[in-house]
Amino acid sequence: MRDVRMRGFREHTAVERALEVLERRIQRLADELVPIAEAVGRVAVEPVRARISVPHFVRAAMDGYALLGEATAGAAALAPVELALVGASFPGRPHAGAIRRGEAVRITTGAPVPEGADAVLVAERAEEGAGRDGAAVVRAREPVPSGKHVAAIGEDVLEGAEVVPAGRRLRPQDVGVLASTGVAEVRVVRRPSVRILITGDELLPPGSAPSGACIVDTNSLVLSALARRDGAEDIAVAYVPDRREAVRSALEAAGGDVVLVSGGSSVGSEDHAPLVLAELGEVVVHGVAMRPAKPAGFGFLPGGRAVFLLPGNPVSCLCAYEFFAGPSIRALGGLPRAWPHRRRRCVVASEIVSQPGRVDYVRVRVEGDRVFPIATSGASILSSTTRADGVVIVQAEEAVIGEGAEVEVLLYDA
Ligand SMILES: Nc1nc2c(c(=O)[nH]1)N[C@H]1C(S)=C(S)[C@@H](COP(=O)(O)OP(=O)(O)OC[C@H]3O[C@@H](n4cnc5c(N)ncnc54)[C@H](O)[C@@H]3O)O[C@H]1N2
Numbered sequence: 001m002r003d004v005r006m007r008g009f010r011e012h013t014a015v016e017r018a019l020e021v022l023e024r025r026i027q028r029l030a031d032e033l034v035p036i037a038e039a040v041g042r043v044a045v046e047p048v049r050a051r052i053s054v055p056h057f058v059r060a061a062m063d064g065y066a067l068l069g070e071a072t073a074g075a076a077a078l079a080p081v082e083l084a085l086v087g088a089s090f091p092g093r094p095h096a097g098a099i100r101r102g103e104a105v106r107i108t109t110g111a112p113v114p115e116g117a118d119a120v121l122v123a124e125r126a127e128e129g130a131g132r133d134g135a136a137v138v139r140a141r142e143p144v145p146s147g148k149h150v151a152a153i154g155e156d157v158l159e160g161a162e163v164v165p166a167g168r169r170l171r172p173q174d175v176g177v178l179a180s181t182g183v184a185e186v187r188v189v190r191r192p193s194v195r196i197l198i199t200g201d202e203l204l205p206p207g208s209a210p211s212g213a214c215i216v217d218t219n220s221l222v223l224s225a226l227a228r229r230d231g232a233e234d235i236a237v238a239y240v241p242d243r244r245e246a247v248r249s250a251l252e253a254a255g256g257d258v259v260l261v262s263g264g265s266s267v268g269s270e271d272h273a274p275l276v277l278a279e280l281g282e283v284v285v286h287g288v289a290m291r292p293a294k295p296a297g298f299g300f301l302p303g304g305r306a307v308f309l310l311p312g313n314p315v316s317c318l319c320a321y322e323f324f325a326g327p328s329i330r331a332l333g334g335l336p337r338a339w340p341h342r343r344r345r346c347v348v349a350s351e352i353v354s355q356p357g358r359v360d361y362v363r364v365r366v367e368g369d370r371v372f373p374i375a376t377s378g379a380s381i382l383s384s385t386t387r388a389d390g391v392v393i394v395q396a397e398e399a400v401i402g403e404g405a406e407v408e409v410l411l412y413d414a
């Protein structure tokens with residue numbers, strides 16, 4: 001690899017080309033079995049099917065009386081049909097045995113309908129009392145068609161039916177349904193672990209007061225949160241001094257499925273990360289036709305673990321993460337590579353200028369359906385991303401997006 005330190009980049013890789021490499025080289029991780037209680041948010045590797053039908057017994061949908069519908073034929077308020085009340089069925093405590101025509105069982109919603117019954121007469125249309133012989137009876141004041149207020153086996157889910165497709169990031173209700181069908185474990189994609197190496201002798205950990213020539217490291221917080229958003233777990237941060245040997249041993253010892261190196265990616269005399277990565281593995285891209293994050297890059301360690309070289313400037317770091325590391329971490333975890341931001345079509349209210357040949361990450365403010373670029377373009381101005389509502393990505397072939405044009409804004413808030 002050519003040493004760009006104090007010399008500069010000779011050429012820049014197109015964003016599209018860099019993404020093609022990542023798409024080819026980064027595939028999802030292996031799978032693992034997790035208990036159903038831990039499956040929310042995980043990505044199913046295969047379709048998950050119902051183990052048994054829900055409900056697995058015929059159940060009442062209303063409170064009232066289980067009976068044979070036919071037996072209530074001709075019932076009316078003034079001429080009720082009298083049935084012998086022979087028992088009760090509650091959820092978890094069914095009536096033992098079958099009933100015959102002319103008999104009824106008191107039943108509550110969700111309870112098993114006894115054999116011999118095929119309908120439920122709602123409590124509001126019935127009246128309990130004593131028959132001529134003093135035995136308990138229920139009087140039906142209207143006829144009940146067969147099947148009324150009775151849920152068939154499998155009304156919710158049939159045994160063997162696909163509940164969720166492969167690739168689904170499981171929703172709370174998905175695991176609810178799966179559990180209801182007796183599923184105990186789900187095969188999901190392993191979550192990527194991420195190691196964040198923060199380089200820069202000037203940096204103090206978050207929570208410190210900036211002092212002297214030292215500033216507070218913000219990239220570790222932003223990167224950790226973004227990695228978590230993208231499905232990573234086991235995210236660890238390490239601070240690495242600006243010495244080649246220190247960067248080398250940190251990279252060697254990093255572990256994790258993905259390594260993010262913040263800072264030291266550019267052409268300064270202390271920018272060791274690209275050279276160290278080239279020594280230990282391979283640098284595939286270093287220098288991208290984009291702004292900010294021009295010095296961004298990535299490569300691989302032996303065994304194929306990806307290392308992302310993220311410029312130290314905080315906006316560049318965020319931007320390089322979003323373009324390259326984010327899609328890769330999501331793909332490792334089985335999620336779509338596409339940016340997860342909510343999108344909104346807006347009209348450009350003040351022209352957006354970009355340089356043809358490079359992709360621009362333009363921070364914008366949104367007012368109604370109108371979009372304004374944020375004046376500063378400095379990659380060190382992290383507060384620009386706090387003042388912005390989102391970003392517009394200007395493609396390499398575009399130069400000026402004039403007032404009145406429609407653009408898609410990727411919103412920072414979900
Ligand atoms: N001669 C050239 N100089 C620079 C070029 C170039 O092409 N030729 N590229 C510039 C661009 S663009 C960027 S971006 C930066 C990236 O440089 P590095 O990745 O080497 O980053 P550092 O030099 O370590 O830091 C840059 C800047 O950001 C601050 N920083 C670093 N880490 C953090 C952190 N964790 N939290 C908050 N702030 C951080 C650091 O103090 C510097 O101010 O290079 C340009 N130079």
Ligand code: MOO
Binds near residue numbers: 294311316317
């Ligand atoms: O690309 Mo640098 O990332 O502009 O400051």
